[in-house]
Amino acid sequence: xxxxxxxxxxxxxxxxxxxxxxxxxxxxxxxxxxxxxxxxxxxxxxxxxxxxxxxxxxxxxxxxxxxxxxxxxxxxxxxxxxxxxxxxxxxxxxxxxxxxxxxxxxxxxxxxxxxxxxxxxxxxxxxxxxxxxxxxxxxxxxxxxxxxxxxxxxxxxxxxxxxxxxxxxxxxxxxxxxxxxxxxxxxxxxxxxxxxxxxxx
Amino acid sequence: xxxxxxxxxxxxxxxxxxxxxxxxxxxxxxxxxxxxxxxxxxxxxxxxxxxxxxxxxxxxxxxxxxxxxxxxxxxxxxxxxxxxxxxxxxxxx
Numbered sequence: 001x002x003x004x005x006x007x008x009x010x011x012x013x014x015x016x017x018x019x020x021x022x023x024x025x026x027x028x029x030x031x032x033x034x035x036x037x038x039x040x041x042x043x044x045x046x047x048x049x050x051x052x053x054x055x056x057x058x059x060x061x062x063x064x065x066x067x068x069x070x071x072x073x074x075x076x077x078x079x080x081x082x083x084x085x086x087x088x089x090x091x092x093x094x095x096x097x098x099x100x101x102x103x104x105x106x107x108x109x110x111x112x113x114x115x116x117x118x119x120x121x122x123x124x125x126x127x128x129x130x131x132x133x134x135x136x137x138x139x140x141x142x143x144x145x146x147x148x149x150x151x152x153x154x155x156x157x158x159x160x161x162x163x164x165x166x167x168x169x170x171x172x173x174x175x176x177x178x179x180x181x182x183x184x185x186x187x188x189x190x191x192x193x194x195x196x197x198x199x200x201x
Numbered sequence: 202x203x204x205x206x207x208x209x210x211x212x213x214x215x216x217x218x219x220x221x222x223x224x225x226x227x228x229x230x231x232x233x234x235x236x237x238x239x240x241x242x243x244x245x246x247x248x249x250x251x252x253x254x255x256x257x258x259x260x261x262x263x264x265x266x267x268x269x270x271x272x273x274x275x276x277x278x279x280x281x282x283x284x285x286x287x288x289x290x291x292x293x294x
Contacts, residue, residue, distance in 0.1 A: 010238055014245020015255075024250050033243050036236060038208045043233040045212015050220040050229075064287050071279040079275020083267050090264070099272040106237040110244060111205065118247050118254045119261060125244070126265030131273055146277055149288065153280040154273045195205045 003162060004132055007106065011125065037114050041191060044107060048188055053180075068178055069185035072153045073193075076102055080127075093200035094120055100193040101128040102156035102186040103135070103163075108194050115198045131156060135163045143170040152179040157190055159183035 017023070080099025084090045090098070094116060101108030105128035113121025135142075135155040142150035148171040155163035160183025168176035219225050248254050254261070 006238070007241055010242050011245040014242040014247075015249035016245075018246040018249020018251075019255065021250055023246055027243075027247055027250055033240065033247070036240050036243075038204060040233065040236045040240060041205055041208040042212040042215075043229050043236060045209045045214075046216035046219070046226070046229045047212075047233060049213035049216025049218075050226050051216075052220065067283045067287060068280060071283045072276040075274075075276035075279030076272040077275070078279075079271035079273070080268050082275070083271035086267070087264050095268070098268050099275075102272075106241060110237075110240050113244055113247070118244075118251045119257070121244060122248055122254065122258070122261045123265045123268060125241075126262055127268040127272070130266060130269040134269065134273060142277070147281055147284045147289075149280045149284040150277045153276040156272075156276065191205070191209050 004105075004129055004136075007129065033110075034114055037110055040107070040110065044191055051184070053184065065178055065181055066185075068149060068152065069182040069189075072156060072182060073100075073102065073186060073189060075153065076100070076156060089119065090123070091201050093197050096197035096200070097194050098124045098127055100190065100197055101131075102190055103128050103131040104157040104187055104190045105129040105132065107190055111191065111194050112198065115195065132158045132162060135159075136166055139163070139166040140170045143167075148172065148175045149178075152182055155179065155183065157183055157186040160187060 077096050077099045081092055081095045084092050084095025084098075094112075097108075097112060097116075098120075101112075101124055105125050108128055109121050109125035112124040131154065135151060135158065138154070139151040142154055151163070151167045151171055152159050152175065155167060159167055159179040164176060164179055164183070167179045171179070216226075216229075248258075
């Protein structure tokens with residue numbers, strides 16, 4: 001929760017500064033955000049490549065456990081694609097890309113903003129951020145009424161870090177391991193899937 | 202768009218090569234956090250500076266909530282099917 005609050009505050013601070021239009025020329029002239037995005041992706045890659053648990057979980061692949069992130073990813077993509085026809089400003093490919101954020105709001109919104117502009121980036125940021133907040137608030141209800149995998153599904157990519165504590169508490173220790181695995185798989189997929197769906201239209 | 206994959210894959214290789222250099226990796230993790238905060242800040246600046254986006258911020262926020270519910274609902278539904286088929290009764294104690 002603390003991290004999502006920091007992100008919201010930083011974003012709002014940016015918006016407030018932006019409304020003063022002091023940096024308009026700077027934004028138009030400098031492609032700094034693009035270079036920063038490349039730098040961030042390089043760092044995200046280092047994180048993935050050096051993560052021993054990511055490689056270990058791949059070695060211990062178990063079909064039943066693999067079905068967890070696969071079903072979460074498919075459900076997330078289909079759910080987002082089903083609502084996108086209601087909005088004229090969001091194409092189906094863009095809808096898939098928002099769904100492919102899997103709750104990893106920082107990276108997905110930054111990529112989407114850079115490729116498709118501010119409006120879609122804002123939707124991606126708020127949609128994926130609220131996914132994390134929703135999971136933190138309702139993990140206990142989800143686990144009790146919709147099954148032990150439901151909080152893991154709602155948490156998406158965040159199930160490996162920020163929402164893992166509430167999942168462990170309400171789904172149980174056995175499911176915490178599944179949550180961690182699922183979160184890692186979804187986190188790794190985000191930087192690959194989001195640009196892919198954006199390029200589809 | 203190909204640059205995105207290029208930088209990502211380059212990072213994965215470098216990360217794998219340096220996977221035992223924990224000091225370097227700690228620096229990478231801290232830099233990532235900082236980069237995310239800076240980028241989100243400039244995402245905000247860019248949004249605030251964009252009059253068209255600012256005028257429809259309420260609509261975008263509402264759409265974001267619909268997308269959030271769509272993807273949460275879809276993923277709970279499909280993983281629920283996986284749970285009923287493969288998990289129920291096995292991990293319960």
